[in-house]
Amino acid sequence: MNYGEALKYKREEAGLSQLELANKTGISHQNINRWESGKVLPNIDFCVKLADFYGVTLDELIGRKF
Numbered sequence: 001m002n003y004g005e006a007l008k009y010k011r012e013e014a015g016l017s018q019l020e021l022a023n024k025t026g027i028s029h030q031n032i033n034r035w036e037s038g039k040v041l042p043n044i045d046f047c048v049k050l051a052d053f054y055g056v057t058l059d060e061l062i063g064r065k066f
Contacts, residue, residue, distance in 0.1 A: 004038035006063030010054050011036070025053050 001009070011021050011032070018036070022029035027046060034040040042050075051061045059066075 001063040002038060003041070003062045004036045006061065007032075007042075007050070008036040009063070010050070010056070010061060014054060025049060 011018070014021075016024070018029045018032045021027070021032055027049065031040070031042070031046070035042045035046075047058055047061060051058050054061065
């Protein structure tokens with residue numbers, strides 16, 4: 001699973017649309033769409049914000065397994 005797929009998985013697991021996630025986090029839905037489609041990498045600040053929102057580690061957020 002790549003980072004975009006992992007971000008989408010976490011959002012869908014939370015039962016949120018991209019617009020709902022945008023409204024709850026203050027991150028534009030355009031950015032969320034670009035990240036999930038793999039067009040752009042999110043910066044670390046946005047990753048931390050999403051990880052905190054979901055209550056997961058950064059590794060869990062991006063689907064990293066050990």
